[in-house]
């Protein structure tokens with residue numbers, strides 16, 4: 001045993017690897033154990049660990065080590081695995097030359113000890129290892145992006161995952177193209193035509209009950225909805241999807257890295273249109289878009305009567321999740337009703353317990369609360385700022401989930417590397433066993449697929465991070481608008497009231513407490529205010545017998 005050796009240990013993790021099984025502490029522990037077993041003395045000052053990408057060559061501690069090497073302060077350098085000191089093949093060569101010139105030995109713990117960096121064969125092997133490390137690192141980083149680009153360049157839509165509802169992707173890789181799925185295409189066409197005829201999105205959901213939904217194609221154990229139960233947001237998304245008029249946009253969004261290496265999803269700079277089979281005519285598609293815009297703007301005024309409903313198109317039923325909208329009973333009085341409840345003949349059939357409340361008792365009470373909030377711009381600010389803070393906390397939770405996925409990636413990556421090494425080892429034998437190689441190749445393919453799956457799972461999370469962020473600008477706008485309209489609140493017309501509610505994007509939920517009382521929950525960001533509304537007693541049976549006009 002040579003006790004005259006002085007060594008340095010260098011541990012590294014990249015941001016992507018920071019929760020990886022081989023943590024900095026574990027690497028260091030392994031290296032120090034190796035050093036003590038092999039009689040290499042490692043002074044405290046020579047124990048280096050940093051969190052930085054293996055592709056960067058300017059690393060603080062790494063540079064210090066190069067200094068130690070040049071000054072011949074050490075005779076041995078210990079790393080945990082060969083990809084720790086660099087992932088850059090060119091740099092690996094330079095660095096090993098520096099080690100050679102100063103007579104410093106390189107020890108790689110995961111490879112069992114000192115490695116040959118002097119003989120031509122040894123240098124050749126090291127270079128192969130560098131290339132390999134570079135390749136896998138890049139693979140993990142680039143696979144998804146490069147694949148996507150190749151597909152887009154070849155005008156192939158739907159790079160990963162399912163083709164959207166109504167279509168199926170046929171053909172492999174670069175021969176892939178979309179074909180329509182007959183029964184799904186018909187459903188899409190029915191949805192567009194129903195909407196054009198004046199059905200609401202939630203009515204369409206009811207009309208489609210039992211027809212397999214897009215989500216039914218994906219096995220998801222966490223899914224809350226039953227098969228055949230349509231979600232209004234699905235319908236809404238379909239109605240606005242340009243794919244159905246024959247134009248799919250690739251690169252609608254891109255994942256970018258900021259200065260700290262954090263990945264973010266951004267709006268793509270130049271979305272690239274790709275032609276796909278159209279399911280609806282341009283004419284129908286644009287009429288539907290017009291209608292969607294009109295409805296978003298003009299919600300609140302019923303087409304069949306002069307009555308004004310402050311809460312229509314912004315309200316939900318707390319009993320069943322159906323939408324609540326205002327409409328006229330045959331008595332001539334206006335009510336807020338749960339639409340799902342009224343799609344059915346009897347309330348037992350609907351499974352919803354909500355009973356209508358009078359619009360003329362509800363709206364003034366709600367307006368009082370809105371007025372009270374807006375009369376205090378500082379309160380508006382407080383609500384929004386608290387909401388902003390809450391979003392930040394949720395953002396951190398999503399980031400944590402992303403880190404977990406990264407760790408999983410790293411784990412699969414290292415397994416993949418192991419199998420690949422085994423394949424190389426098998427090839428290196430005098431008579432390689434092709435069965436072994438095949439079996440290992442299958443494992444590699446599996447791992448590559450699951451790595452791609454993990455990448456796919458990151459995307460919705462990244463999108464979530466971007467969604468609905470309360471910006472400082474939004475807060476300032478909301479506060480100054482409140483200050484601006486403060487003096488007009490007392491005399492506000494229905495239009496102004498509705499505009500204010502729309503502008504602040506307030507939401508409402510209705511719940512029945514008992515036969516005579518209902519509660520309207522005004523929800524605005526983190527703020528929820530419950531408003532008790534009294535309703536004249538009427539039983540479910542009474543209301544079922546009443547001749548109800550079509551909910552609108």
Ligand SMILES: [Zn+2]
Nearest residue numbers: 317320338352
């Ligand atoms: Zn309901």
